[in-house]
Amino acid sequence: MTIIDKALKYIEKIEKSDINAIIQLDKEKVLNEAKELENNEKLKNKPLYGKIIAIKSNINVKGYNISCASKTLENYISAYDATVVKKIKSQGGLIIGMTNMDEFASGSSGETSYYGATKNPNAEGKIPGGSSSGSASAVAGDLCDMALGSDTGGSIRNPASHCGVVGFKPSYGVVSRQGLCDLAMSFDQIGPLTKSAEDALLLTNIIKGKDLSDSTTVETPKFEKNEKQVKKYKVGIVKEFMEVSDEKIRNKIEEGIEVFKDMGCKIVELNYKYTDLALPTYYLINYVEFFSATRKYDGRRYGYPIEEVCGEEVLRRILIGKHISEQEFSGKYYKKALYTRKLMKNEMLKLFNDVDIIVSPTVPKLPHNIGKELTPMEMYSYDVLTVPTNICGICAGVVKCGNIAGNPVGLQIQGKPFDDEKVLNAMIEFEKQY
DSSP states (O other): OOHHHHHHHHHHHHHHOOSOOEEEOOHHHHHHHHHHHHTOGGGTTSTTTTOEEEEETTBOOTTSBOOTTSSTTTTOBOSSOOHHHHHHHHTTOEEEEEEOOSGGGOOSSSOOOTTOOOOOTTSTTBOOOSSSHHHHHHHHTTSSSEEEEEESSSTTHHHHHHHTOEEEEOOTTSBOOTTBOOSSTTTOEEEEEESSHHHHHHHHHHHBSOBTTBTTOOOOOOOOOOGGGGGGOEEEEEHHHHHTSOHHHHHHHHHHHHHHHHHTOEEEEEOOTTGGGHHHHHHHHHHHHHHHHGGGOSSSSSSSOHHHHOOHHHHHHHHHHHHHHSHHHHTTTHHHHHHHHHHHHHHHHHHTTTOSEEEEESSSSOOOBTTOOOOHHHHHGGGTTTHHHHHHTOEEEEEEEEEETTEEEEEEEEESTTOHHHHHHHHHHHHHHO
16 A cells, blocks of 8 residues: 555545544645655665654644644644654654644543544543543554654643543653643653554654754663563552552553562562642742743733633632742742652652563543533542652553543553563563463
């Protein structure tokens, strides 16, 4: 099948789809770029040649709307490619369109988009998870080969779990954030959503690397496939991560732990004493950094003034961020959150002195029905097992671990900073053995 034929096949599926995963599709642009790819002999041996890739709508792709699924930026056209997009194109990848998401990545369900909720193709009537809802749903619904999302506190891993696909959040600094519209700059990482763990390894290798336009990035060696090493891993199970999870989810994850035992891995029981501090620490820092990031959306350069047109969750984060950023409250909230973040990271790194990876549930509860009213704290509770990864700057991936009453369940595998290769290989081997 030619790239043009493959692109046409996906375009037809997107046009017929009702899951609202792709919010911008430029058929003419896609087909022109597919034709250029087929005529470019230099790209034919590249690792992404012929791969059709969707991009989350908070990552710049030249000529497409960088809307962040908001009314604020609904008419803003990107003038450049993000570093990760340049890398994808340089390796033969074809961008098929922009995916739906929670508005400005503020959400855990995929319901806060200005363009309407994303549906879950693998759990009818249920949320797909967020904020990278469209990217996960597009992969799960076979509307593309793979997709990029961004992960601030679980925004790749949460929807990967709910939709039954693979998601990977690289260690902080492994992938450039240049061209990403930040939610919280000290947490955000771009990463892949794919149909297999091997594809997650492939795409991560393409997009990673030091970038002079992002001072947080570091150079890392190519991540090699080496599943034979996995059987030598010590696998940590954190008691508190299991205890906060629904019993049915816990049972599924315990089945997954048995897979690692069967491989020959040693299982090590661990304790993490700061689990209860994860959500308040994460959201206090998130609010402040998001408030700062949104000050440029004042209507003078970019779209509409954000406070005048944004949704309820975005406005909540802006107002709380503004409040706790004020001088009289900074010491009471923000500075304490930064101190707690340091405590959490130090404690997490101690756990990795005894183990290679930590295995846990990804989300502690099953997805709710689309449209169900939840309090902010009920919604935030989806993130309790994913935000420690971002707080501590470590890496984590999600692979499917069965389903419960038709709802996919994801097993989360975490590794210490820059042990991305270990985590990806554990994901690949688990996927083979499960």
